[in-house]
Amino acid sequence: MTTGGDDRLERMLQLLRARGGRVTNARRAVLGALLDHREHASAEALAEMVHDSHPDVHLSTVYRTLDAFEQLGVVTHVHLGHGRAVYHLTDEIHHHAVCERCGAVLQLPLTLFAPLHRRLVDEFGFEVDAHHFAIAGRCAPCRSELRAQLSADPPAAGHGNVTIENVP
Numbered sequence: 716m717t718t719g720g721d722d723r724l725e726r727m728l729q730l731l732r733a734r735g736g737r738v739t740n741a742r743r744a745v746l747g748a749l750l751d752h753r754e755h756a757s758a759e760a761l762a763e764m765v766h767d768s769h770p771d772v773h774l775s776t777v778y779r780t781l782d783a784f785e786q787l788g789v790v791t792h793v794h795l796g797h798g799r800a801v802y803h804l805t806d807e808i809h810h811h812a813v814c815e816r817c818g819a820v821l822q823l824p825l826t827l828f829a830p831l832h833r834r835l836v837d838e839f840g841f842e843v844d845a846h847h848f849a850i851a852g853r854c855a856p857c858r859s860e861l862r863a864q865l866s867a868d869p870p871a872a873g874h875g876n877v878t879i880e881n882v883p
């Protein structure tokens with residue numbers, strides 16, 4: 716791993732200690748897996764990674780460690796589709812958009828939702844937790860594929876006024 720990764724691991728260990736969490740070998744291994752897994756990792760994927768590098772660490776320990784990390788504010792989870800939760804270190808938070816067609820995940824800046832946050836609080840008194848769930852939709856490549864399909868397969872006579880916005 717790069718020195719940057721080691722620095723980040725040290726920072727996360729410091730955060731863990733600052734929040735009153737113990738640093739055990741299992742916890743180090745789970746943090747290491749979270750850092751190595753550059754994409755959005757499910758609990759199952761993290762447990763597998765930890766088990767590969769540290770066969771002595773039980774799968775159930777990995778799940779318990781993730782729960783403990785969440786309570787200590789070291790990790791957070793986000794649901795990317797139908798309830799599928801993936802884990803994140805809390806030093807790098809962003810919003811997510813997930814393509815319902817191909818599963819691609821876009822990372823969106825937090826600032827994007829600031830105006831919506833403010834309006835929900837001001838007008839409804841509701842504070843939204845916008846990074847708990849991903850916004851679902853269709854990614855750019857899928858949209859152009861769908862558009863291409865539509866033009867290759869013109870609507871039957873009598874339905875000539877179907878527009879791209881009506882594609883389900």
Ligand SMILES: [Zn+2]
Nearest residue numbers: 755803811822
């Ligand atoms: Zn993310």
Ligand SMILES: [Zn+2]
Nearest residue numbers: 814817854857
């Ligand atoms: Zn897509």
Ligand SMILES: [Zn+2]
Nearest residue numbers: 792794800847
């Ligand atoms: Zn959740």
